Amino acid sequence: MVIVWFSSEAQQGNQVLLKPFNRRSFTLSGGFQMAFPQGDFQDNYEGNPFGIYAMLSIPIANLPLEIGGGFVWNSLSNQSQPVDIINSLVPNRNEGDLFVRGNSYTYQIHGRVRPLDGKLRPYGELYTGVRTFNVTSELQLDNIAQASGDVMESDFTVLAGWAIGLKYRLIPGLFLEMRYDNQAGSTATYIDPTSVVIENDGSFSFETKDSQTSQWALSIGVAFSF
Numbered sequence: 154m155v156i157v158w159f160s161s162e163a164q165q166g167n168q169v170l171l172k173p174f175n176r177r178s179f180t181l182s183g184g185f186q187m188a189f190p191q192g193d194f195q196d197n198y199e200g201n202p203f204g205i206y207a208m209l210s211i212p213i214a215n216l217p218l219e220i221g222g223g224f225v226w227n228s229l230s231n232q233s234q235p236v237d238i239i240n241s242l243v244p245n246r247n248e249g250d251l252f253v254r255g256n257s258y259t260y261q262i263h264g265r266v267r268p269l270d271g272k273l274r275p276y277g278e279l280y281t282g283v284r285t286f287n288v289t290s291e292l293q294l295d296n297i298a299q300a301s302g303d304v305m306e307s308d309f310t311v312l313a314g315w316a317i318g319l320k321y322r323l324i325p326g327l328f329l330e331m332r333y334d335n336q337a338g339s340t341a342t343y344i345d346p347t348s349v350v351i352e353n354d355g356s357f358s359f360e361t362k363d364s365q366t367s368q369w370a371l372s373i374g375v376a377f378s379f
Contacts, residue, residue, distance in 0.1 A: 184374015230346035255344030338366030
């Protein structure tokens with residue numbers, strides 16, 4: 154019979170070796186955003202752009218620092234009108250809908266500080282990027298499956314800003330996320346949503362405005378931790 158004996162020091166050493174490593178996880182988040190124009194942008198644009206956002210944030214080693222990037226889509230204008238036009242593809246008169254849309258698309262990179270890694274995870278970040286402004290027209294005819302779309306106007310602006318956010322764990326791996334952004338944008342050309350006129354024959358017109366594009370925004374969504 155062989156008797157194996159372990160000292161308390163050896164057992165403690167084994168416990169240290171078997172203790173799991175507390176690795177910080179990366180985060181994939183997304184949700185809804187409402188923007189509030191400021192300064193010249195507020196004076197020239199009536200309304201509040203709204204849309205969706207998506208972000209990826211990756212920890213640096215096991216430090217409370219993260220880097221990542223994000224995308225935001227905002228709707229600036231969405232006007233539609235039933236139209237009755239002659240279509241070259243179909244000899245008869247066709248009924249359909251003409252949409253004139255103004256959208257903005259933001260592409261940004263960020264550096265984030267997230268000091269806590271528990272159930273509550275507040276963070277602050279600095280970011281920079283570009284924001285494009287597009288005006289598109291889209292004709293959807295009732296008896297034609299594929300709609301036609303054209304870019305009528307396009308411009309972009311360089312942006313920089315800061316944000317603070319809070320993630321609250323609902324279940325392991327899933328968080329509720331709330332976020333505030335303060336963003337400074339350079340001058341750009343964008344659609345005036347009050348100027349869009351669509352005629353019954355499919356013709357349309359709109360006006361644009363130029364100003365700086367600073368804004369702040371509120372976002373709410375979910376975040377997945379991996």
